[in-house]
Amino acid sequence: xxxxxxxxxxxxxxxxxxxxxxxxxxxxxxxxxxxxxxxxxxxxxxxxxxxxxxxxxxxxxxxxxxxxxxxxxxxxxxxxxxxxxxxxxxxxxxxxxxxxxxxxxxxxxxxxxxx
Amino acid sequence: xxxxxxxxxxxxxxxxxxxxxxxxxxxxxxxxxxxxxxxxxxxxxxxxxxxxxxxxxxxxxxxxxxxxxxxxxxxxxxxxxxxxxxxxxxxxxxxxxxxxxxxxxxxxxxxxx
Numbered sequence: 247x248x249x250x251x252x253x254x255x256x257x258x259x260x261x262x263x264x265x266x267x268x269x270x271x272x273x274x275x276x277x278x279x280x281x282x283x284x285x286x287x288x289x290x291x292x293x294x295x296x297x298x299x300x301x302x303x304x305x306x307x308x309x310x311x312x313x314x315x316x317x318x319x320x321x322x323x324x325x326x327x328x329x330x331x332x333x334x335x336x337x338x339x340x341x342x343x344x345x346x347x348x349x350x351x352x353x354x355x356x357x358x359x360x361x
Numbered sequence: 362x363x364x365x366x367x368x369x370x371x372x373x374x375x376x377x378x379x380x381x382x383x384x385x386x387x388x389x390x391x392x393x394x395x396x397x398x399x400x401x402x403x404x405x406x407x408x409x410x411x412x413x414x415x416x417x418x419x420x421x422x423x424x425x426x427x428x429x430x431x432x433x434x435x436x437x438x439x440x441x442x443x444x445x446x447x448x449x450x451x452x453x454x455x456x457x458x459x460x461x462x463x464x465x466x467x468x469x470x471x472x473x474x
Contacts, residue, residue, distance in 0.1 A: 255401070280462070289365075289451060289465035290404075336403060348419060349463055351396075353403035 248273045250339050250352035258358040259327050267322040267355050269311075269337030279320040280338040280349070281311055290336065296320065307331070332359045363387050367452050367466035374442045374473045382437040382469050384452030390464070391457030393435040397421065397448040398468070404451065410435055411457065442473045 249272045259265055271277055278297050282290040294305025301313040311322045320337060334356050340349040368383045386393065394409035396419075406419030410429040424446060426438040435454075439446060450469045455461040 250403075252403075282463075287468075289467045290453075290463075291465075292462050295462060348406055348409065349394075350406070350420075351404040353401060 248339050248348070248350045250337050250350055252337055252352035252355050254355045255353070256356045256358065258360060260360045261329050262326050265324045265327045265331070265357070267335050267357070269320045269322065269352060270318050271320060271337070271339040272318065273339050278340045279313060280340075281305065281309070281320075281322050282336045282338060284334045284336065293322070327359055329359045329361055332357055365452055365454055365464050365466035367469050370467065370469055372469065372471050374471065376443060376473060378442050379438070379440050380442065382450055382471070384435045384437065384466060385433050386454040386464070387433065388454065388464065389432060390454035391432070392461070393429065393452065393454045394419070394463070395425070395427065395435070395437045396451045396453065398451060399448050407437065444473045447471060447473045
């Protein structure tokens with residue numbers, strides 16, 4: 247069964263500092279990987295996705311993520327965090343197998359930005 | 362530019378009552394799904410559909426029914442609401458095939474007393 251682990255429930259960073267959110271996945275074949283962001287009271291918005299090819303993926307709002315197959319990881323990074331980045335971030339995995347129609351989400355990481 | 366529209370946004374039910382959460386998308390997406398979001402548990406898949414007339418169970422289907430009579434609509438029915446169904450519900454859609462981006466509605470907050 248596919249699964250996603252986000253080991254950090256809460257993270258606090260200072261504005262202007264760098265950010266890395268961790269994501270580890272379990273999937274039996276080549277995965278599709280996603281990062282979504284959710285602002286309070288809102289639905290989820292896609293930040294970036296990895297399907298194949300270059301393992302470093304660029305997304306919106308200055309975010310990037312790196313797929314590391316050997317570590318089953320897809321960590322999200324941003325070089326300099328802005329106060330508006332405070333939100334909850336979800337990593338998700340899907341794929342082309344029978345489970346590919348199901349996108350499995352992690353439990354989320356709540357990001358707080360200190361001014 | 363409607364995208365995925367969910368109604369109602371808020372609902373309070375008593376235990377045992379029934380209700381339907383509506384979901385409509387105007388992007389001609391084949392795939393539609395319902396998730397519930399609970400604190401500390403992320404999003405869990407309830408039911409999904411890969412096209413009109415086709416539905417399947419997700420991770421937490423008990424207590425919920427769905428149908429897909431048209432490409433646009435994917436209602437979620439609670440036949441006899443229970444307090445454990447208090448949650449925020451999200452409908453999402455994407456084009457057919459695996460791996461595409463999911464587009465989410467704004468959510469429906471349901472409280473069962």
